[in-house]
Amino acid sequence: METIIPIKGKVKYKITLDPGVWIFDDRKVDLNTYFQQEQSQISDLEEYTKSISKHWDREIMEGAVYPPTLKTEVKFQKEKVLTGTFGIPFKPFLENAEPESDAKYVLIECGMEEDVKLTLSEASRVVLGFSKDGKPLTEDGPLHVYYHDGSNSENPIKKVTGFTVE
Template sequence: MESIILITGKVNFSITLDPGVWIFDDRRIDLNNYFTTEKNSIDETEEYTKSISKHWDREIMEGAVFPPTLKTEKKFEKEKVLNGSFGVPFKPFLKNASPKQSATALIIERESKEDVTISLEEAYQLILGFSKEGKPLLENGPIHVYYGNGSNKENPITHVKGFRII
């Protein structure tokens, strides 16, 4: 149970996070190239609509054809998961916790280390790293916290045991 992390404090709903299951999360991001690639603000609904429209158009024109490379793509994805370093955005978890109107900051509680306090606006940009080179973060984990701009990419916040909204 030491890998379970809580979001508590001035929130409407306390949230329990289990980094062990994030490898299956579609929101996971590759930390090896996340901070180096250019980010565009994407409207998820618009992006989804475009992809579905493209798929629909292709099926109308060509019929339902499965690509012959599907098997190799799955193998590549499996190898990537087994060897990659991944994280997930903190924003969806923080939104689900629903911070109260009076909340102003987030305290990242650490085990036997000094806690880190950041503004709530910065907290929405955090990335929670949960694996490095295909392995869970057991020694100094269970998660590493990265700032959204990647300024602490080489030296993330480690030994995280919880988040408290104040």
């Protein structure tokens, strides 16, 4: 099974995706809770500002010393990574490939199964599942594609081998 997934077709930059490294990506989402929570559109600048404000407040209240709670926080995060089910939004990857102005669709290539065609706007809202219970999707992976609303969360698009922008 090939674990490198290309984005090709009518794009300025042909790029490849490696789901094996996404476990370390801060953009990953927990698929067990992602579709239950309300999706809000937060800009990167707003998210950064909130993060810096939280850090600043902590330093003002507690000083620059790391409180003991951070050690348990890190341990919890490590445990979550080893046992969690994760995905990552497709939008940043599609934007980095820069679809050409006449591109309208994204074809999700599914190996021997029937390919799925989505509009560019639909494709930019999907989530790419890359791990289940702390393990990579080796049997029917390396990626599963979930619609933004979770309507196919029980039966995602499986065996994804590539994305072609048309």
